[in-house]
Amino acid sequence: MRRVYLDHHSTTPLDPRVLEAMIPFLTEKFGNASSRTHAFGREAEEGVECARAQVASLLGAQPRDIVFTSGATESDNLALQGVASFYRDRGNHIITSRIEHRAVLDTCRALEKQGFEVTSLPVDSCGSVDPEAVSRALTARTILISIIYASHEIGTVQEIQAIGKIAKEREIFFHCDATQGAGKEPIDVDALGVDLLSLSAHKIYGPKGIGALYVRRRKPRVRLEPLVHGGGQERNFRSGTLNVPAIAGFGKACELAGAEMDEERSRLVRLRALLHQRLSRLEGVGLNGHPERRLAGNLNLSFADVEARALLRALGNEIALSPGAACTSAVPEPSYVLRAIGLPLELTLSSVRFGLGRFNTEEEVRWAADRVAETVEELRSRPF
Numbered sequence: 001m002r003r004v005y006l007d008h009h010s011t012t013p014l015d016p017r018v019l020e021a022m023i024p025f026l027t028e029k030f031g032n033a034s035s036r037t038h039a040f041g042r043e044a045e046e047g048v049e050c051a052r053a054q055v056a057s058l059l060g061a062q063p064r065d066i067v068f069t070s071g072a073t074e075s076d077n078l079a080l081q082g083v084a085s086f087y088r089d090r091g092n093h094i095i096t097s098r099i100e101h102r103a104v105l106d107t108c109r110a111l112e113k114q115g116f117e118v119t120s121l122p123v124d125s126c127g128s129v130d131p132e133a134v135s136r137a138l139t140a141r142t143i144l145i146s147i148i149y150a151s152h153e154i155g156t157v158q159e160i161q162a163i164g165k166i167a168k169e170r171e172i173f174f175h176c177d178a179t180q181g182a183g184k185e186p187i188d189v190d191a192l193g194v195d196l197l198s199l200s201a202h203k204i205y206g207p208k209g210i211g212a213l214y215v216r217r218r219k220p221r222v223r224l225e226p227l228v229h230g231g232g233q234e235r236n237f238r239s240g241t242l243n244v245p246a247i248a249g250f251g252k253a254c255e256l257a258g259a260e261m262d263e264e265r266s267r268l269v270r271l272r273a274l275l276h277q278r279l280s281r282l283e284g285v286g287l288n289g290h291p292e293r294r295l296a297g298n299l300n301l302s303f304a305d306v307e308a309r310a311l312l313r314a315l316g317n318e319i320a321l322s323p324g325a326a327c328t329s330a331v332p333e334p335s336y337v338l339r340a341i342g343l344p345l346e347l348t349l350s351s352v353r354f355g356l357g358r359f360n361t362e363e364e365v366r367w368a369a370d371r372v373a374e375t376v377e378e379l380r381s382r383p384f
């Protein structure tokens with residue numbers, strides 16, 4: 001049976017060129033990157049440092065600003081908990097938004113239990129955070145602002161630069177979860193005024209279980225209390241023997257994403273327009289998220305009078321799609337992101353996220369659009 005993968009916000013397939021870059025470090029170059037006394041270790045270290053430069057280059061950062069982690073969940077935890085613990089004497093207030101990934105939301109919840117105060121800013125009907133609202137929420141006790149770069153659910157891209165400017169003016173650290181934006185949108189940490197930035201390899205055609213946190217070292221220098229203690233790797237921010245093959249793959253994935261970004265973006269915008277246009281032939285289709293300021297591969301649609309779960313069940317063996325955020329899809333709960341944009345409850349349960357990616361073809365998109373349209377009509381014609 002034919003299968004089409006349209007769930008690239010959950011994860012992406014490994015690019016064959018990434019696999020190729022990993023293989024030497026899974027075979028002959030197996031050394032511990034911290035064992036600098038011999039050639040085995042030095043080869044591994046070289047692989048790590050090459051990857052560090054590749055990741056940094058994608059973000060306009062210095063290689064020394066990159067800390068490897070197990071993924072964006074850990075990066076978000078390290079950024080928030082690390083700043084909160086280190087700067088506890090300076091203040092206890094954190095500003096974030098209602099549409100963050102659970103890795104940020106739940107970390108904030110845990111910090112609240114430790115006495116921190118969290119302001120969760122609302123978003124407008126397109127899913128945008130108003131930079132002025134960030135400004136108004138600042139208090140003398142604020143130590144950190146954490147705003148997502150682009151929504152993993154509705155694709156809305158935030159005005160990060162405007163928020164970064166406010167953070168700089170008020171001298172507050174600014175963390176950005178750019179897991180969905182890095183490698184897809186041009187990101188420059190200096191231009192954006194970001195001090196901490198999370199990203200993950202498996203969202204950009206790299207391996208799972210590896211990510212990074214950008215930590216600004218100068219103007220201002222950000223200090224963090226580590227979450228994991230031990231051998232002192234990664235500037236003491238994240239101890240543990242480095243996963244060299246995964247890091248090498250992550251570096252290659254960043255290099256490819258940077259080199260092919262413009263072309264890939266315009267191709268995905270075209271495919272998304274095709275998908276949207278074909279599905280818009282149906283009655284009762286609504287677009288969730290921002291009409292323009294959104295990730296190229298993201299299309300989030302509501303199909304009135306159709307239960308998203310039923311639609312995905314009917315298509316599940318052929319077309320991989322997600323009802324709202326994948327992380328919460330095990331729980332039959334309406335997506336908090338769709339609730340935050342003010343979508344009526346009924347439509348939140350009728351919403352489907354399409355995530356297009358690097359290896360999707362035009363022919364696949366046409367076929368999938370027609371299969372979805374057929375299935376929507378079939379479900380609507382069924383008596384309750």
Ligand SMILES: *Cc1c(COP(=O)(O)O)cnc(C)c1O
Nearest residue numbers: 071072073101103152179180200
């Ligand atoms: C996927 C994702 C994460 C979690 O990343 P992992 O590397 O899977 O831990 C965090 N934030 C956003 C926005 C994501 O899309």
